[in-house]
Amino acid sequence: MSENPEGPESYAESAVREVLMADDARVDAAVGYAALLLACVGAASESDRLVSRWQAVTSRPAVLLVPDEVTARAWGMLFAARGAPDWGGELPPLDLDAEERAHRKHLDAGGPLREQAAEAEDRAREGDLQGARCALARWAEQARLSARPDIATLAACRHVAPLLVQGTLAVADGWARDYAGTLIAALHTRYRTESRPxxxxxxxxxxxxxxxxxxxxxxxxxxxxxxxxxxxxxxxxxxxxxxxxxxxxxxxxxxxxxxxxxxxxxxxxxxxxxxxxxxxxxxxxxxxxxxxxxxxxxxxxxxxxxxxxxxxxxxxxxxx
Structure with a gap:
């Protein structure tokens, strides 16, 4: 990532700009990415809070937060690991065995982040959790080089998803709350309504x-x-x-x-x-x-x- 997750104000800046100034489709994309990122650092409650507030102010369906099959697969694996929230029931059900096979082909396409994700998945599937955590640490270091790393490809790894839910990708105390809160405040500014205090x-x-x-x-x-x-x-x-x-x-x-x-x-x-x-x-x-x-x-x-x-x-x- 180009900004350190320990600096939520700077990391959220581009997402806030999207929410305040972009068209609705890009707002949905920004919120969807942020919700997935929060879920992948073990902050499921903050992820769900962000999605629920987005739905409350926009009245749009949750499927708009899932732009492609890899993101849908990522949410499916995360929900299998943690349980699906209410909004998750709006997403189409997936055959996770079939999705796991499809995702292996996706990982085999290569690229630094995919290679690290594949290694973490292989280690976790074999029961080598320490090795999987080390691979995830290397993934995080590589991800910091990108302004918007492909978090969906990582979360869609079936055996990695439980580690993400547990908070293996550690962030500073309060980061998730502040990141979600910043975006929620921006949503309320854009979609302000006088009917609900x-x-x-x-x-x-x-x-x-x-x-x-x-x-x-x-x-x-x-x-x-x-x-x-x-x-x-x-x-x-x-x-x-x-x-x-x-x-x-x-x-x-x-x-x-x-x-x-x-x-x-x-x-x-x-x-x-x-x-x-x-x-x-x-x-x-x-x-x-x-x-x-x-x-x-x-x-x-x-x-x-x-x-x-x-x-x-x-x-x-x-x-x-």
Whole structure:
């Protein structure tokens, strides 16, 4: 690959351009390739999330993500190894024995990536899993020389597919989530609809994408961490704020938006819970309202954390 998978922002850049600017057929191709790549690095849940969001915003059938017989074969082998998700039921069923024989002919056509894929397949079929993993490592090194390596040919190897599902092609922690999230945010920008509100994860991902930081979404708070915070604060946090914390434990600052504190940093003072740094946002625990104090604009009361973040999103979108 021309970019290191540990850099999701740079790797996703070309795919985001396709989603935002290309025709629908190329959007489908970009999403299909990304979903397959995610599945091949052991991130099945992120792959399925990307496909489900693509379907939700486009209403297009999953078969459009499968442009050729090798890609269809790849998904068939991956589903055999991990189980088919709901969207996979839209794809035509395959005779995997026949597909395995056909794929051997495809591999025999040669080329560096096919040779490494064939070696990994042979090793895995013989039960030499360590040898197969070494061959996959060599495949990955060779693949980095290409901007869009042929991942379908690798995944269509019947005995290699289980290793891919297990995450043998390792990537950095959080890479798959950030890569999928970046593309989902781009899909929502292109196919924006006012009829369906964003869920919490989509809202945060879109904010961070518009900020230019798609890989900087904090992980969610734990239930234990929230319980500790509530005991320490002596208050029960309102349900909507809990939903926010269970999506991301705080939020980085932006040019005109303060850093939202994580659960371990929240503190009480005055009439509520201080949730920002610098101070200026106070959560009223009983009502869930947030009071914003600004030296220039005075005091504004938001109905809740979601209203505050939606206003932030509106300003980010207006700046595009």
């Amino acid at each position: 964003l869920d919490w994860r989509e809202l945060i991902e879109r904010i961070m994408w518009l900020r230019g930081e798609p890989g900087n979404v904090p992980p969610p708070a734990t239930h234990a961490g929230i319980d500790d915070a509530q005991r320490r604060l002596g208050v029960r946090l309102p349900p909507q704020y809990l939903e926010f914390l269970l999506t991301c434990d705080g939020l980085p600052a932006d040019v005109a938006f303060p850093r939202l504190l994580g659960t371990a940093e929240l503190f009480t003072g005055g009439h509520g819970v201080h949730i920002s740094d610098p101070p200026g946002l106070v959560l009223l625990a009983e009502s869930g309202r947030i009071v914003e104090s600004d030296p220039l604009f005075g005091v504004t009361t938001h109905s809740g954390i979601r209203a505050l973040l939606q206003e932030h999103l509106r300003l980010l979108e207006a700046a595009l």
